[in-house]
Amino acid sequence: MSVSADRAGSLVEVLHEPPFSLKDTLKSGQLFHWEPMPFGGVEGFAGCLGEGEPLWIGQDEAGRVLTLPGREEDARRYFGLDQSPSGIAATFPEGDAVLAEAIRYCPGLRIARQPVWECLATFITSSLKQVAHIRGISMTLRQRYGEPHAFGDRIFHSYPTPASIAEAGEAELRKCALGYRAKSLALAAEAVSSGKVDLGAVEREPDIAAARDALMQLHGVGEKIANCVLLFSCGRFEAFPIDVWMERVLRERYRKRIKGRKLQAWAEHRFGTHAGYAQQYLFHFARKTL
DNA sequence: AGTCAGGCAACGC
DNA sequence: GCGTTGCCTGAC
Numbered sequence A: 001m002s003v004s005a006d007r008a009g010s011l012v013e014v015l016h017e018p019p020f021s022l023k024d025t026l027k028s029g030q031l032f033h034w035e036p037m038p039f040g041g042v043e044g045f046a047g048c049l050g051e052g053e054p055l056w057i058g059q060d061e062a063g064r065v066l067t068l069p070g071r072e073e074d075a076r077r078y079f080g081l082d083q084s085p086s087g088i089a090a091t092f093p094e095g096d097a098v099l100a101e102a103i104r105y106c107p108g109l110r111i112a113r114q115p116v117w118e119c120l121a122t123f124i125t126s127s128l129k130q131v132a133h134i135r136g137i138s139m140t141l142r143q144r145y146g147e148p149h150a151f152g153d154r155i156f157h158s159y160p161t162p163a164s165i166a167e168a169g170e171a172e173l174r175k176c177a178l179g180y181r182a183k184s185l186a187l188a189a190e191a192v193s194s195g196k197v198d199l200g201a202v203e204r205e206p207d208i209a210a211a212r213d214a215l216m217q218l219h220g221v222g223e224k225i226a227n228c229v230l231l232f233s234c235g236r237f238e239a240f241p242i243d244v245w246m247e248r249v250l251r252e253r254y255r256k257r258i259k260g261r262k263l264q265a266w267a268e269h270r271f272g273t274h275a276g277y278a279q280q281y282l283f284h285f286a287r288k289t290l
Numbered sequence B: 001a002g003t004c005a006g007g008c009a010a011c012g013c
Numbered sequence C: 001g002c003g004t005t006g007c008c009t010g011a012c
Helices: A005-010 A022-027 A072-079 A085-089 A097-105 A116-124 A131-145 A162-174 A181-193 A199-204 A208-216 A223-233 A244-254 A260-289
Strands: A044-047 A055-059 A065-067 A148-151 A154-157
Touching (some): A022 A055, A044 A154, A097 A244, A097 A260, A116 A131, A116 A162, A116 A199, A116 A223, A131 A162, A199 A208, A208 A223, A223 A260
Antiparallel strands (some): A055 A065, A148 A154
């Protein structure tokens, strides 16, 4: 497949309930490998969805979300375009002025659904790192151990499989600026590729506590990373990852002085079935204002 | 040059 | 249970 200017007219709109912001979603700290790629005068991005053909997605000035014909379902599923922001907001606690203010900062933010292994591996490499660096690590791993896919006049790399990461081994991974995270990533890759941990079973597990416990068996995966994996790759919208930014916003705007498990339990109870969406709105809000 | 960042595990109490 | 500490690296 080639992406050339003469095909611009063939772009198709992906149905969705507004609002949706492609840029906010890509900047939100869920996804780290999407590369700017304008197409036919439309601002857009391209990247691999797991193992397959790279996907192009764009959003024009009118807010229309566009992709190439035949990829509508992939784009919809990956970027959560079938979710309903109004329906999600209806599950939030009534009269929460902080959350309402947070939503106004990024009403078009969506929770994407990325492949489980890719999500798990990326968040294992994210500890004590900033977005720019997480992105750098992801790109290095893709280029060294992933599969190249030609798309348009460029090459995109899929995320390396558990087997290829396991084969590389800890010493090689350290050369990718992973530091102490190399050990965790190598062990996780080994556990997944050998079948000791079954990510498909985690994804299908109806009991979220059981799914979280299974993920936390992995070295380098604590509650925060497990919750990120459940939220960003397993469609578990009730998962509520708490990092330093969430601690900050819950302390300063909700006057919560508790920490750890207690804060976790309070937030899950308060924000309910779509707590993860509340988390994303509050996270974005916290980073912009605190 | 030192500090600090979007955590985790191991250890001490 | 709860608090402390080491861990790699790059950006400031």
